[in-house]
């Protein structure tokens with residue numbers, strides 16, 4: 001062997017293909033069941049911090065309390081900030097262009113990240129009041145909420 | 154060696170095959186609460202939080218994202234440790250570094266795995282190996298090779314693996330946290346389904362979901378927290394090369410087992426000359442029953458070709474001269490990223506005298522725990538009842 | 543805490559399917575190129591400890607010296623230890639279930655002090671033994687793409703004649 005030199009760089013083309021089933025857990029399952037079965041958005045409240053979490057969780061991140069006080073929200077909220085996605089990737093839930101926003105639901109202290117639909121993407125604005133639109137066929141997923149749309153003025 | 158460090162809190166989940174009732178973070182939270190309860194501490198008392206698992210089992214690489222939400226780490230320092238199979242042992246090691254260095258006084262360290270999330274553990278596990286060579290050829294089972302070699306060279310038989318498996322099962326039956334409790338007979342093990350000759354289903358560890366948490370502290374803090382600290386006396390980590398087929402213990406260029414390298418070093422600097430006398434029990438990371446026998450020899454606990462003979466005499470049993478895996482071991486319980494830390498936790502329970510039904514008969518002054526991972530990498534931990542031991 | 547009290551517990555199903563382009567580097571690249579284009583199997587030798595590496599690499603990790611001479615191997619070798627997998631699982635590298643039975647072995651190749659882990663054609667444990675002689679079977683040229691799988695498997699040498 002005279003020269004350790006390849007004609008062109010040797011690239012090995014491969015993949016990692018892994019299917020998963022992620023456990024929502026008892027608290028997450030109740031939240032997702034309510035979305036699916038009743039089109040209701042549930043949150044959970046920490047009595048020590050007076051913080052309402054959506055999606056709900058079993059432990060308060062701030063005080064480490066165990067949470068069990070469920071709160072029903074009416075689903076309306078306010079757009080805190082947003083972006084308009086103009087490129088498509090396989091991981092996106094829908095085709096571009098679409099708007100993603102952080103939505104502060106009324107009665108919750110945490111922002112919910114979701115899509116904004118039925119809206120003029122060129123003229124979105126922070127502070128817009130929103131309401132959820134649910135899919136017809138729901139399967140127990142955060143995407144059972146199709147998107148949030150501006151409330152009629 | 155830095156400051157003295159002790160284990161002051163121990164927590165585990167009740168390990169099992171499926172945990173659909175909890176998300177990953179919620180599962181970890183159970184062990185965190187158990188460890189805090191054991192130490193009688195709250196998150197306010199913890200200076201830093203460390204977290205470890207093996208990649209690809211839960212399907213997200215930023216596994217430390219569960220930390221702030223479920224471990225009390227909110228606004229505290231900490232980071233993720235990820236060293237493959239040894240990762241839970243490495244997480245204990247890094248907590249030791251944090252405290253021995255003088256930088257932190259009380260550290261919580263966490264290891265976990267939720268093996269019901271990937272399609273199969275083997276599918277996730279195959280991503281550990283080099284994608285260009287090893288992963289391509291899918292070439293056989295390392296423990297099957299080991300078993301075949303042990304029978305061929307050392308005179309053990311399939312029955313010895315079965316007797317060893319039954320020994321572990323009897324221990325697991327006494328351990329409230331163990332996953333598989335099968336009340337097995339030797340015949341059942343010997344007739345269980347063949348996975349890869351000569352390795353059978355009941356020789357292998359299961360796929361468990363679970364978490365383990367240790368709270369470790371400096372000497373000054375430890376003495377305020379508990380009357381019964383377990384001293385994390387010493388440990389040795391040994392890596393070896395992983396290039397295709399270079400880590401085999403056979404052939405023209407055999408490597409010395411990393412277990413032997415670790416044991417020799419640990420024993421020498423702690424005055425251990427007769428391991429079965431100077432140490433009172435061992436919690437070993439044995440992914441298969443065969444490993445327990447082969448590695449007892451590699452760890453210099455007995456001579457070569459002697460492990461199966463001492464097994465016949467009951468030396469490794471709970472009430473024996475040198476109990477091995479009183480918890481039931483990895484063949485009973487394997488939340489893989491937590492498995493190495495469970496070894497340390499169970500060894501600490503033995504030193505503390507708190508193992509309950511599976512407390513070994515002999516008095517435990519010193520115990521060792523081993524971590525296994527990567528390409529036969531080893532961590533060997535020494536725990537003592539007295540800091541001067 | 544542990545019983546699910548008859549509640550319906552939900553799972554979120556997802557499959558991650560990510561393509562990668564792994565760079566083999568000059569040494570392994572050369573090894574793959576020779577295997578693919580010329581059907582040749584090479585190892586290289588450490589000038590200090592004398593061991594061989596396959597695929598070849600630039601450095602000996604044990605001696606921390608530059609690897610030396612490349613030697614062409616004849617593809618024959620001796621099985622040191624083998625196993626036969628009977629349990630299929632999802633191969634996340636290929637996106638398919640693994641075929642069973644599947645025999646694998648650690649093979650000591652002729653011509654250099656080197657081991658190779660690879661598949662055996664023979665999958666009947668009764669017909670496998672330690673010390674048996676085997677030889678590499680390459681895929682046809684048009685199917686070879688420059689991976690270790692360009693070697694299809696190792697087949698049993700029934701009668702190793704001389705000459």
Ligand SMILES: [Zn+2]
Pocket residue numbers: 046047048049050051060061062063064065
């Ligand atoms: Zn709170």
Ligand SMILES: [Zn+2]
Pocket residue numbers: 588589590591592593602603604605606
């Ligand atoms: Zn060398």
